[in-house]
Amino acid sequence: MIMFNSMPSKCYINTLRRRCVVLKIILILSLIWMMSAVLLFKKEKEKTNKTSELQTNSITDENVLQEPVAQAQIVETFLTEAAVENNEKIGLHETAETELGKDRNTIQHGEWGKPVIIPHNVSSDVKKLVRDGWETNAFNQYASDLISVKRKLPDPRDEWCKVPGRYLKNLPQTSVI
Structure with missing residues (x-):
């Protein structure tokens, strides 16, 4: 009969100790890495919070309503004078103003944002036109054709924007193409 020694050998014990040490080192290194990552992200978040606070604090009514710089006024007057000269030479915007003025008393489809x-x-x-629109996937084509492009619409601006004196005077005229 062969008897096995119930006591583990020294070599086996040393191997187990080395494994535990290696596992402990890996565990400690991974914990250090995770803690440093968390601290770095926390510092980065604090930096972004500070910059956003500085940006929101710098926007006040005093900063928004500052007087324009003298150079900007010079450029503005130059552009306004040039725009007036160009309009006189070309006759620009005269046709648009006369077309708007001819049917001011009649109420048409889509005036002041009302539905058709x-x-x-x-x-x-009319039924045929509406049916043709449905067949060609132009569902509201008939109603769209009834609405004038030069109709009057309600002012969608906020009440703050409607207060006089919020914008510079004598801005150059522009047109939407």
Whole structure:
């Protein structure tokens, strides 16, 4: 009968100790790495919070409503004078003003942002136009054709923006193409 020694050998014990030491070192290094990453992210977050606070604190009514610089005034007057001269030479914006002024008393479809309501009892021609629009995936083509491009719309600006004196005087005229 062969008897096995129930006591582990010294070599086996040393191997187990080395494994535990290696595992402890790996665990400690990983914990140090995770803690340093957390601290770095926390410092970065604090930096971004400080910069955003500085940006929000720097925006006040005093900063927004400053007087324009003298150089900007010079450029502005130059642009305004040039725009007036160009308009006189070309006759620009005269046609747009006359077209707006001719039908001011009549209320048309889409005036002041009101919807276009197509009645149910319309002629067969109108029904055909609406049906053709549905077939060509131009669902609101008939209603869109009724609305004038030069209609009057309500002012969508905020009340703060409507207060006089918020914008510079004599801005150059622009047109949307």
